[in-house]
Amino acid sequence: MRSELTESTLAVKDACFREVVAAGEPFMKEIKKGQMLRILDLEGNQAVDTLFYSARDPQERYDANNTIHEQGNIYLTTGTILRSNESRPMLTIIADTCGRHDTLGGACSAESNTVRYALEKRHMHSCRDSFLMALSEWDNGMDKRDLSSNINFFMNVPVTPEGGLTFEDGISEAGRYVEMRADMDVIVLISNCPQLNNPCNAYNPTPVEVLVWES
Amino acid sequence: MNDTAAATFDTSQVLWEERVPGGAHWSGLLRRGNTLRVTDSEGGANVSMLFYNYEDKLERYNMADTLKGQHTAYLTKGNVCYSDMGRVLCSISEDTCGWHDTIGGVSNAGLVRRKYGQACYQEYRNEFYRNGFDSLVNELGKFGLGKRDLVANLNLFSKVSVDNDGNMQFREGNSRAGDLIDLRFEMNTLVVLSTCQHPLDKAPKYAPMAIDLTAWRSGTAGPDDPCRNSCAENQRAFTNTERMFA
Numbered sequence: 416m417r418s419e420l421t422e423s424t425l426a427v428k429d430a431c432f433r434e435v436v437a438a439g440e441p442f443m444k445e446i447k448k449g450q451m452l453r454i455l456d457l458e459g460n461q462a463v464d465t466l467f468y469s470a471r472d473p474q475e476r477y478d479a480n481n482t483i484h485e486q487g488n489i490y491l492t493t494g495t496i497l498r499s500n501e502s503r504p505m506l507t508i509i510a511d512t513c514g515r516h517d518t519l520g521g522a523c524s525a526e527s528n529t530v531r532y533a534l535e536k537r538h539m540h541s542c543r544d545s546f547l548m549a550l551s552e553w554d555n556g557m558d559k560r561d562l563s564s565n566i567n568f569f570m571n572v573p574v575t576p577e578g579g580l581t582f583e584d585g586i587s588e589a590g591r592y593v594e595m596r597a598d599m600d601v602i603v604l605i606s607n608c609p610q611l612n613n614p615c616n617a618y619n620p621t622p623v624e625v626l627v628w629e630s
Numbered sequence: 631m632n633d634t635a636a637a638t639f640d641t642s643q644v645l646w647e648e649r650v651p652g653g654a655h656w657s658g659l660l661r662r663g664n665t666l667r668v669t670d671s672e673g674g675a676n677v678s679m680l681f682y683n684y685e686d687k688l689e690r691y692n693m694a695d696t697l698k699g700q701h702t703a704y705l706t707k708g709n710v711c712y713s714d715m716g717r718v719l720c721s722i723s724e725d726t727c728g729w730h731d732t733i734g735g736v737s738n739a740g741l742v743r744r745k746y747g748q749a750c751y752q753e754y755r756n757e758f759y760r761n762g763f764d765s766l767v768n769e770l771g772k773f774g775l776g777k778r779d780l781v782a783n784l785n786l787f788s789k790v791s792v793d794n795d796g797n798m799q800f801r802e803g804n805s806r807a808g809d810l811i812d813l814r815f816e817m818n819t820l821v822v823l824s825t826c827q828h829p830l831d832k833a834p835k836y837a838p839m840a841i842d843l844t845a846w847r848s849g850t851a852g853p854d855d856p857c858r859n860s861c862a863e864n865q866r867a868f869t870n871t872e873r874m875f876a
Binding site: 478484 | 692693694698699702703704712715716729733736738763776777778779781782792793794795796798829866867869
């Protein structure tokens with residue numbers, strides 16, 4: 416782990432928005448420039464698959480590769496600037512009591528479940544199903560083409576110096592959170608991961624809470 | 631070039647050959663059962679590459695599925711490239727280089743200007759400085775695709791290792807003149823590529839290197855194929871692929 420844990424200075428009572436997102440549910444909301452967005456792991460070890468789009472032009476979106484090659488490190492934590500495909504800052508992580516977050520592990524899907532676990536796992540619920548439902552309801556023309564490499568908040572996907580990559584037990588606990596300041600007007604798209612076949616959720620998907628503060 | 635002699639093939643099966651200069655972009659159709667040999671002609675090349683199902687371009691290379699299915703952060707011989715639909719777009723049937731990057735992404739106009747300065751077409755003609763992002767968007771546009779479709783890409787011949795704290799290190803000298811990789815296509819695939827430098831390339835000069843492309847009729851992966859059998863995940867992905875062509 417490279418970071419020290421950084422606590423927020425914001426009080427929960429001052430939040431202008433609070434919503435609990437159950438496991439297996441999507442969440443989509445516009446966050447204005449300057450607002451602070453917190454994702455709170457209510458019960459611990461929960462993976463929160465997350466994408467960001469520019470609210471002005473959703474063709475500009477979170478880009479995992481730009482984010483990691485600009486900071487020269489594959490893990491996201493306090494100080495990380497979440498960059499777009501145009502390499503512009505979208506949000507900055509300003510507090511993190513978990514320590515590091517993944518952006519290489521992607522989102523689970525019916526099809527990837529057939530490959531990773533068994534052909535019969537196709538019919539289990541998945542993040543990409545949640546993403547597609549949320550985009551369909553948002554109804555601004557976004558679709559599967561807009562599902563690019565996401566962030567997995569609280570998820571632990573270590574890469575070794577030899578190039579190994581594994582999904583490991585989470586390093587988060589109940590009450591840990593990550594907080595970001597929006598550097599442009601963004602749309603946040605979350606799938607609170609329903610995966611039951613690997614330790615990313617400790618085999619027990621649980622709710623998270625989304626909180627927003629005014630600038 | 632590494633000591634391992636690259637598998638040879640019957641030259642009567644060659645379909646076409648083409649040289650792509652450094653800093654250029656290219657796209658083309660590779661049909662199921664054909665192999666594309668990409669050769670680092672002079673050493674130190676980088677090929678930013680993406681794959682799309684030619685018949686349904688919504689199906690495309692998926693970095694995360696490729697990595698987690700095979701428990702690896704890089705690609706070499708024996709690996710395959712998964713689509714987002716759980717199928718094998720292509721398999722790596724030969725590789726003398728040993729490490730192809732999957733996490734570094736592409737350069738962009740700002741990064742190239744910052745690292746190498748500016749060189750416009752008006753002054754430099756076809757020696758002008760290009761970048762990976764604009765190059766790939768350019769090729770994607772020829773097929774009705776665009777920025778939305780530019781997902782996390784491969785960087786052939788480049789190596790980025792990661793230490794225990796997550797720090798990324800670009801490894802110079804990963805690929806030498808003559809190193810090559812064979813991509814055997816298991817689906818009809820649109821291949822889009824740029825030969826611009828890797829975004830983490832430490833070289834102070836804009837000096838992208840040329841590659842050679844050779845396509846030939848190889849056939850698809852057989853039942854005993856090492857790529858198919860390197861892990862149970864690949865076996866299932868081949869099953870998904872073969873069901874589509876059944």
